[in-house]
Amino acid sequence: MLSQTADFPEMTPFEPVSLAVDGVSLSRGGLRLVSDLGFALTPGEALLLTGANGTGKTTLMRALAGLVRPDAGQVRCDRPVEDAIAWLGHSDGLKPGESLRLALRFWADIHGTSRKAILPLMRQLDIVPLIDRPAGQLSRGQQRRAGLVRAALANRPVWLLDEPAGPLDGAGRDRLARLVAWHRGRGGVVLAATHQTLDWPDVKHLALKAAA
Amino acid sequence: MTGMGAIFWREVRLAWAGGGGPAGPAAFFLAAITLAPLAIGPDPDLLAAAGPGLMAFAALLSVLQSAERLYGEDFADGTLDLYALLPLGLPLLSLAKTLGQGVATLWPLPFIALLGGLMYGVPPLPSLMLAAAMAAAIPALVLLAGFAGALAAGVRRGGLLIALIATPMMVPVLIFAAGAGRAGFEGDERALANLGLTAAVSLGTIALAPFGIAAAIRSRLG
Numbered sequence: 364m365l366s367q368t369a370d371f372p373e374m375t376p377f378e379p380v381s382l383a384v385d386g387v388s389l390s391r392g393g394l395r396l397v398s399d400l401g402f403a404l405t406p407g408e409a410l411l412l413t414g415a416n417g418t419g420k421t422t423l424m425r426a427l428a429g430l431v432r433p434d435a436g437q438v439r440c441d442r443p444v445e446d447a448i449a450w451l452g453h454s455d456g457l458k459p460g461e462s463l464r465l466a467l468r469f470w471a472d473i474h475g476t477s478r479k480a481i482l483p484l485m486r487q488l489d490i491v492p493l494i495d496r497p498a499g500q501l502s503r504g505q506q507r508r509a510g511l512v513r514a515a516l517a518n519r520p521v522w523l524l525d526e527p528a529g530p531l532d533g534a535g536r537d538r539l540a541r542l543v544a545w546h547r548g549r550g551g552v553v554l555a556a557t558h559q560t561l562d563w564p565d566v567k568h569l570a571l572k573a574a575a
Numbered sequence: 576m577t578g579m580g581a582i583f584w585r586e587v588r589l590a591w592a593g594g595g596g597p598a599g600p601a602a603f604f605l606a607a608i609t610l611a612p613l614a615i616g617p618d619p620d621l622l623a624a625a626g627p628g629l630m631a632f633a634a635l636l637s638v639l640q641s642a643e644r645l646y647g648e649d650f651a652d653g654t655l656d657l658y659a660l661l662p663l664g665l666p667l668l669s670l671a672k673t674l675g676q677g678v679a680t681l682w683p684l685p686f687i688a689l690l691g692g693l694m695y696g697v698p699p700l701p702s703l704m705l706a707a708a709m710a711a712a713i714p715a716l717v718l719l720a721g722f723a724g725a726l727a728a729g730v731r732r733g734g735l736l737i738a739l740i741a742t743p744m745m746v747p748v749l750i751f752a753a754g755a756g757r758a759g760f761e762g763d764e765r766a767l768a769n770l771g772l773t774a775a776v777s778l779g780t781i782a783l784a785p786f787g788i789a790a791a792i793r794s795r796l797g
């Protein structure tokens with residue numbers, strides 16, 4: 364089959380985008396998690412966010428997406444959040460009764476991405492044979508792969524991925540690495556929270572520590 | 576606008592695919608109006624007089640009954656996070672989503688109300704008036720249920736919260752929709768006025784509720 368050598372869909376490079384975090388403090392449920400955090404990412408860069416459970420990785424990602432307001436400091440992005448962010452959270456945002464075909468078509472349409480991009484991306488993540496299965500019948504790893512395709516279909520420059528490799532097998536992690544490399548090649552920015560060691564080339568690391 | 580269409584049709588599709596479409600609310604509504612006469616007794620005049628009010632009341636309850644699913648599932652499976660990041664914006668999105676759900680799951684209610692009216696001995700014209708009032712009431716009912724559902728998304732025992740929040744807000748629609756049917760039955764010309772008021776409440780809710788739903792979603796996600 365072609366699946367190993369197939370190409371990524373033709374999508375134009377992104378307008379340069381940068382993301383900067385300045386003196387951000389975050390808390391959750393009244394508990395301070397992150398204090399005075401700062402970093403900046405420029406086009407093509409990737410950042411891996413590590414740290415024990417409960418150190419605020421997800422909260423930081425939600426703050427970057429504008430879903431949570433920081434206690435102090437600011438998140439600066441030179442584009443509005445809706446035009447900049449592609450989000451892959453804890454859950455994949457799939458509906459158990461909806462087939463991947465219909466779900467991915469919907470997400471492509473609503474983001475104004477061509478439906479022609481769906482199959483090449485599914486091929487990249489090796490889930491083409493599952494296209495007519497309802498998401499509820501897929502394994503966790505297969506759902507994650509579908510979630511990654513959905514995030515890529517958003518065609519947004521900043522990817523925020525929360526545990527992207529969590530349920531993936533070894534081959535899945537390789538495919539994730541290729542997908543991320545493709546995105547960075549287009550001038551995209553990737554920020555991923557992870558417990559696994561992801562051997563992506565040339566990435567920045569940021570370790571969150573438990574608050575004192 | 577294309578975004579709103581996509582959201583609307585997805586909701587319609589999902590309501591049929593996973594939720595049994597209109598079966599839940601319709602079955603609830605049918606059961607309520609079939610059981611009520613058994614409790615009220617067989618007096619035909621009493622049944623015909625109580626019919627319009629009972630119908631409006633049962634419709635309100637059947638809308639409430641499915642309100643928890645409206646935003647609870649999207650909250651649980653992460654869809655709400657994704658929706659919040661769409662350029663469409665949450666107010667328009669929640670309007671399209673809620674009306675899509677309403678159309679897909681509640682469309683049989685006016686027809687059942689028409690049949691129910693006849694079954695209770697309400698003459699055909701007032702029964703039609705009742706069905707029209709029910710159709711006019713559905714946007715308001717479903718949006719108010721959506722507002723309560725968004726506030727209760729991801730809350731344990733959200734159903735209780737929804738009942739407490741939505742019931743008082745549904746009072747005007749209940750009064751006007753039932754009033755249209757009742758006035759029609761009594762041959763009172765206020766039936767049309769009541770129908771107009773029902774439609775007015777629905778239009779007002781369409782204009783205002785989406786902002787309330789959007790704010791509720793933001794606060795649940797934050």
